[in-house]
Amino acid sequence: MNVFALFAARVADALTGLYPSITEEALSRIVVEPPRDAAHGDLSTNAAMVVAKPLGKNPREVATALAEHFKADQDVTSVEVAGPGFINFRLATPVWHEVLKSIGAQGGDFGKSNVGGGERVNVEYVSANPTGPMHVGHTRGAVFGDALASLMAYSGYEVTREYYINDAGSQIDTLAKSTMLRYREALGESIEIPAGFYPGDYLIPVGEALKAEFGDALLNKPEPEALAIVRDKVLAAMMDLIRADLAQLNIHHDVFFSERQLHGQGGDIDTTLDWLRSEDMIYQGRLEPPKGKTPEDWEDREQTLFRATNYGDDVDRPLVKSNGAYTYFAADIAYHRNKYLRGFKHMVNVLGADHSGYVSRLKAAVKAVSHGEADIDVRICQLVRLMKNGEPFKMSKRSGDLVLLSDVVEEVGSDATRFMLLYRRNDAAMDFDFAVVKEQTRDNPVFYVQYAHARTYSVFRKVAEEMPQLDISVEALAKADISLLSSEPDLELIKALAQWPRIVASAASAHEPHRVAFYLYELAAAFHGFWAKGNQDVALRFVNADDSMLTSARLALVGAVRQVLVNGLTLLGVSAPEELS
Structure with a gap:
């Protein structure tokens, strides 16, 4: 039961009855939500203000008419017009x-x-270059994208979780050459890793595996042929490594899309450019010299350009480099056209902080290749600073200069990693303080929420000890007389629970999973607050051996708190323990 959606529908019905000429577009802008100040009531709506102008009415006139209508609603005890x-x-x-x-x-x-x-x-989220294990810079986007996908699926979308493998380009050639050196090392050669190559120890097992499979046969092949074999083997090994890293955070994708399938004769980029030409979306021309900092894709020459400005971008974009190779953006257009042709009219891309300049061009690309039928939301995840007691924290590193995802999970666990990374807006930089995450205080959000869940179990254990004759099965509590829950603290806690459907729906629509994390913290605070009141007032205790009926009703309330906490933590990919050590 979503009480906010229920009353939004009632308000819309009332307006339709009062003003038969009202449009669906006007009704769609009605919002019913809690008032900013709880002293003003339980629900508040902007309905009168959003429909007054199209009706040619004064907002207070419409509000007064609506208020009069709802005085006859038995579910409403009072209705007031404000402001x-x-x-x-x-x-x-x-x-x-x-x-x-x-x-x-x-x-x-x-x-x-x-x-x-x-x-x-x-x-689409993570999409890290497959040149090594996941590092901490990838982790926030991975957790954000995974939680958003779960949230949208829970809210009625048919979601596909996709990873775009950047397995084309010079970085992959460098990876293959770096691995070839590790292969030679496995064969007994002394090697020196040149600057610009990948020095991480994670390539040593790949070199050993190549030795086990090929012996020294790769040394006898022409270099291009040997590197082609090594490239395929190391890419497969790196993707296995990445999948294993992501699995530590319980992150799994439905689709792994290879960039390489976009390249080559007759590939998706070729067919996409042919299609763009047929639609007059590309042309041969020169770009104006940019003002200020020169972007990396600007060249002072005639070149093949995408008419990005026709679709909301601030500059037309090059598609072919001076050496004849395609630009990264050409691949991006082809990839998103591929998504559209696979039937996706709604796309979400989760990118790192260094990709903020991609937003307008990706929006332009999707709008163009779909003729405006598809939309894309590009969510930028800002940087995470690792801290300890408020000071920058240097972790031990097992891979070059990178702090690995596995390092963070090993230090604080999957639950803390996921919840803390979701406890901020994705577009806000954040400090991840290892000391705070290990505290057992309300300053540690993940502990505070999980503690509330564990406390619900402790209530039931206490009942079993003090009132063993009381039936506390799910079936029995479903029949509890909850009309006994009439005190202000009882109703305040129920009202906090009633927020959940609204929070989920709004978070899914806004693509903001942090709203769920914030809500869970607030619900936990409401539950802990009720517990504290019970310590001071026996009438508010969850367990009252002298009143089995009230105890059953309160257990039904505690069970509801537990259920909503589980629902929310599950969406965030965080466990709900019965006890905390």
């Missing part, structure tokens, strides 16, 4: 009890919705 036309509602207690019942009935489905309407969406 320029906001309407604030207070709901009857039975409404909140129905929310509690729906949590028990729906369980893991409480909060699920059909916001996505079954629309297919491609969420």
Whole structure:
């Protein structure tokens, strides 16, 4: 039960009855949400203000008419018009009890919705160059993308999780040459790794594997032929390494798309450029000298250009380099056309902080190749600074100068890594403080939320000890008399639970999984707060041996808190332990 969606529908129905000429577009802009100040009521809507102009009415006139309509609604105890036309509602207690019942009935489905309407969406994330193990710079985007995909699937989208393998270009040639040196080393040669090559020890096992499979046969082949074999072997090994790294955070993709399939005679880039020419989307021309810093893709020559400015970009983009090779952007256009031709009209790309300049060009590309039918949201994940007690933290490194994803997980665990990286907006830089993450205080969000979940289990254990005769099965608690939950603290906690479906739907629509993490912390705080009140007032204790009926009702409430915490933590990919050590 989403009480906010329920009342949004009631407000829309009331407006339609009051003003039959009102349009669906006007109704679609209605929002029902909690007022900023809880003293103003339980729900607030902007309905009067967003529909007044198209109706040619004064907002307060519309608000007054709506308020009069809702005075007859038995679920509303009071309705007031505020400010320029906001309407604030207070709901009857039975409404909140129905929310509690729906949590028990729906369980893991409480909060699920059909916001996505079954629309297919491609969420591409991580997409790191396959030149070594995952490092900490990749981790935030990996966790963000994975949580967003889960959130959107939970909200009614048909989600495909995709990894774009950057396995074409000079960095892959360098990787193959670096691996060839490790192969020679495995055969007993003394090697020296030149500057610009990949020095990491992670290539040593690949060299050993090549020796085991080929002996010294690769030394007798022409270099291009040998490097082609090595390239395929090392790419496969690096992708196995990357998959294993991601699995430590329980991240798995549905599709691994190889950039190499875009290149070559008759490849997707060739066919895409032919199609762009047929649509008059590319031309031969010269770019104006840029103002300020010269971008890396600017050359003062006549070249093949994509009409990016026709689709919202600030400059037309080169597609072919002076040496005849395709630019990275040419591959990007072909790749996103490939996505569109695979049936994706909604795309989300999760990129690192160094890709902020890609946003406008990718939007232009998707708009062009789909003739405006598809959309893309490019989410930039800002940098993470590793800290300890507020000071920069230097971890031991096992791979060149990189701090590996596995180093972070080994230090604090998967749960803390995931939750803390999601406990900030993706576009805000963040400090990851290892000392804070290990604290067992409310300053450590993941501990605070998991502790709330563990506490729900401790309540049930206490009941089993103190009231062994009380039936606390799921079936029994579903029949508990929750009308007994009428105190202000009871209702405040239920109202916090009622927020969950709204939070999920808004987070999915906005592509902001941090909203879930924030909500879970607030719910945990509400639960811990109730616990503290029970320590001071016996009437508010979860377990009261002198009142089995109230205890059963409170257990139903505790079970609902547990369920919503589990639903949220599951979406974030974080465990919900029954006990904390």
